[in-house]
Amino acid sequence: MTKSGPEITRRKILTGALYGAALLGLSGCDKLFDRLQQSRRIGALLDSAESASRRFLRLLTGRRRLAQEFEEKDISRYFKPNGNPPPLENEYMADAKAGWPNWRLEIGGMVERPTRLTLEELKGVPARTQITRHDCVEGWSAIAKWKGVPLARIIARVIPAPAARYVVFHCMDRDDNGELYYESIDMRDARHPQTILAYEMNGVPLPVEHGAPLRLRVETQLGYKMAKYIRRIEFVADLKTIPRGKGGYWEDRGYEWYAGI
Numbered sequence: 001m002t003k004s005g006p007e008i009t010r011r012k013i014l015t016g017a018l019y020g021a022a023l024l025g026l027s028g029c030d031k032l033f034d035r036l037q038q039s040r041r042i043g044a045l046l047d048s049a050e051s052a053s054r055r056f057l058r059l060l061t062g063r064r065r066l067a068q069e070f071e072e073k074d075i076s077r078y079f080k081p082n083g084n085p086p087p088l089e090n091e092y093m094a095d096a097k098a099g100w101p102n103w104r105l106e107i108g109g110m111v112e113r114p115t116r117l118t119l120e121e122l123k124g125v126p127a128r129t130q131i132t133r134h135d136c137v138e139g140w141s142a143i144a145k146w147k148g149v150p151l152a153r154i155i156a157r158v159i160p161a162p163a164a165r166y167v168v169f170h171c172m173d174r175d176d177n178g179e180l181y182y183e184s185i186d187m188r189d190a191r192h193p194q195t196i197l198a199y200e201m202n203g204v205p206l207p208v209e210h211g212a213p214l215r216l217r218v219e220t221q222l223g224y225k226m227a228k229y230i231r232r233i234e235f236v237a238d239l240k241t242i243p244r245g246k247g248g249y250w251e252d253r254g255y256e257w258y259a260g261i
C-alpha cells in the first residue's frame with residue numbers, strides 16, 4: 001500500500017470536519033463558556049461524522065506512520081497561541097526571565113528510576129528537530145519547527161514498570177476556576193519517533209505563550225493533546241486516578257481521549 005492513499009483520505013476527512021466546524025461558526029471564541037459549548041458541538045460533530053472513519057483508517061495504516069514533515073519555507077508566519085493563559089505567577093515569570101534556573105522536570109510514577117532534570121540537562125540529551133503542522137480542533141492549523149528531546153529517550157532512562165500504560169503530563173497553567181491543565185498519551189504514542197518534549201520553536205527558546213519552558217509535541221494527534229507548561233511527567237497504569245479521570249483537561253469536558261489525525 002502506498003503512503004499517500006490513506007494519508008490523503010485522512011487529511012480530507014479532517015479538513016472536512018474542520019471546515020464543517022468553521023461553517024458552523026465555531027472558531028475564534030475566547031471565553032471559557034463559549035469554548036465549552038464549542039467543544040461539545042465539535043465533539044458531537046467529530047463523533048458522528050469523523051471518528052469512526054478515522055479509527056478505521058488507523059486500523060489500516062497503524063499508528064507507527066510518521067506525520068508529514070515540512071520545509072523551512074512552509075513555516076507559518078503566525079502561529080496562534082491558544083488555550084488557558086500562561087501561569088503568570090511571579091515565580092514562573094521570574095524563572096522565565098532568568099532562563100529557568102529553578103524549573104525542574106520531574107519524572108516519576110511507575111518507573112524504576114524517578115528523575116529530576118534541569119532545562120540544561122534536557123538540552124544535553126540528543127535532540128530531534130521537525131517541521132510539522134499543528135491542527136487545533138477549533139478549526140485552524142499552523143506549521144512550525146520544533147526542537148526537543150524524544151520522549152523515547154526519557155522512557156529509556158527512567159525505565160517504566162511493565163504495568164505502566166500511560167504517560168501523564170502535568171502542567172503549570174490553570175483555567176478561570178483554578179483547575180490545572182493536564183494530558184495523557186499511551187506508551188505507543190509516547191515512543192513514536194516524532195513525539196518530543198520541545199524547548200525550541202522556530203529556532204528560539206519556546207515562547208511563554210507557546211508553553212515555556214517545555215511542551216509536548218505528539219504529531220499523531222490534535223492540538224489539545226500537546227501539553228504546554230509541563231512540570232511533571234507521571235507513568236500510570238490507569239487514567240481514572242488522575243484528576244477527573246478521563247485522561248486530560250478537555251477529555252474531562254467531553255473531548256475524545258484519542259485525538260488521532
Ligand SMILES: Nc1nc2c(c(=O)[nH]1)N[C@H]1C(S)=C(S)[C@@H](COP(=O)(O)O)O[C@H]1N2
Pocket residue numbers: 079080081082083084085135136137171172173181182209210211223224225226227228229
Ligand atoms: N498546558 C496547556 N496546554 C495546552 C493547552 C492549554 O490550555 N494548556 N491548550 C491546548 C490546545 S487546545 C492547543 S490548540 C495547543 C495550542 O498551542 P499553541 O498555544 O502553541 O498554539 O495547546 C494545547 N496544550
Ligand SMILES: [Mo]
Pocket residue numbers: 082135136137138223224
Ligand atoms: Mo486546540
